[in-house]
Amino acid sequence: MIFTAKLLSSERITPESSREEVRRLVFRTDNLYFDSKVGSCVRVLAPGEYGNPYHARLYSIADSDQSDDGAQFEICVRRCFYIDDASGEEYAGVASNYLCDLKPGSAIKFSGPVGYPFVVPENPNADLLMIGMGTGIAPFRGVIRTIYEKQGGWKGKVRLFHGARSGLEQLYLNDVNNDIGNYFDQPTFKAFQAISPHPAFNVPAALDQALERNAAEVWEIVNGPDSRVYVAGSTQMSDMIAKAMSNIAGTASVWTDKRNQLVAAGRWLEVIY
Numbered sequence: 001m002i003f004t005a006k007l008l009s010s011e012r013i014t015p016e017s018s019r020e021e022v023r024r025l026v027f028r029t030d031n032l033y034f035d036s037k038v039g040s041c042v043r044v045l046a047p048g049e050y051g052n053p054y055h056a057r058l059y060s061i062a063d064s065d066q067s068d069d070g071a072q073f074e075i076c077v078r079r080c081f082y083i084d085d086a087s088g089e090e091y092a093g094v095a096s097n098y099l100c101d102l103k104p105g106s107a108i109k110f111s112g113p114v115g116y117p118f119v120v121p122e123n124p125n126a127d128l129l130m131i132g133m134g135t136g137i138a139p140f141r142g143v144i145r146t147i148y149e150k151q152g153g154w155k156g157k158v159r160l161f162h163g164a165r166s167g168l169e170q171l172y173l174n175d176v177n178n179d180i181g182n183y184f185d186q187p188t189f190k191a192f193q194a195i196s197p198h199p200a201f202n203v204p205a206a207l208d209q210a211l212e213r214n215a216a217e218v219w220e221i222v223n224g225p226d227s228r229v230y231v232a233g234s235t236q237m238s239d240m241i242a243k244a245m246s247n248i249a250g251t252a253s254v255w256t257d258k259r260n261q262l263v264a265a266g267r268w269l270e271v272i273y
């Protein structure tokens, strides 16, 4: 089913001085059939090129509010450029530039939701481990807001491990935005930022090292009775997490078994792109 949504606001959340432009876009749809959940994705149907009706790309829902008369949802979009191998010229990514250039009041077409949402468990004592890189941190901001603001608090441990490629660092902890910083006074919340060993060379943040430095707590959460692990970000990040978790677990096979158990129980939820 194809839905339409109107753009309510578009705001840059990386500082003007940053090389990377990431924008927070808030949309509203009046269609009651669209079920927006943080962590699942919408497939945005940007206008197509070369005779194609659409250029479809996925964006994960960073925040959502479902009401009786529709849904309001937020996505965070990184403006992408790429170098054409043949010509060496730089091209603007179609969907990300279409979205970043969109003016409030304009309408988009989209379908979805796609993928598993980051469901917050009913038990407020459950420990939550969130691991995100780049724009992957966006849905975690939605989860954190949900548990501390909409649900009024959380008794279990909430641990956020986040890192970014060079230029995207501190997506929600910069001069323009300090959203995550607002939760540092919550007794159950802690955030750990992984740093890139060589930011000038675009080397990704060492999420693996951040996890391993906190091995005992990470392992305790993973083994907690009702805990959840939420993972969002790049495929590169998946390898780092597997490496760190294998070290924390002792061996790769112990970690694979544990991860499989978590997946089977619906306690491991990931959006990888």
Ligand SMILES: Cc1cc2nc3c(=O)[nH]c(=O)nc-3n(C[C@H](O)[C@H](O)[C@H](O)COP(=O)(O)OP(=O)(O)OC[C@H]3O[C@@H](n4cnc5c(N)ncnc54)[C@H](O)[C@@H]3O)c2cc1C
Binding pocket: 041, 055, 057, 058, 059, 060, 061, 075, 076, 077, 078, 079, 080, 081, 082, 092, 093, 094, 095, 096, 097, 135, 136, 138, 271, 272, 273
């Ligand atoms: C499950 C899932 C969730 C996603 N969630 C988000 C999200 O929340 N926010 C977000 O900004 N993006 C997200 N993406 C990526 C998004 O779907 C697009 O791939 C991205 O915006 C580029 O699309 P485009 O049409 O602008 O580029 P295109 O016109 O498709 O250009 C493609 C070229 O751009 C490069 N490229 C494609 N994707 C990326 C990328 N992510 N980073 C750098 N270069 C890239 C490649 O070299 C490729 O050749 C997600 C992807 C998936 C699969």
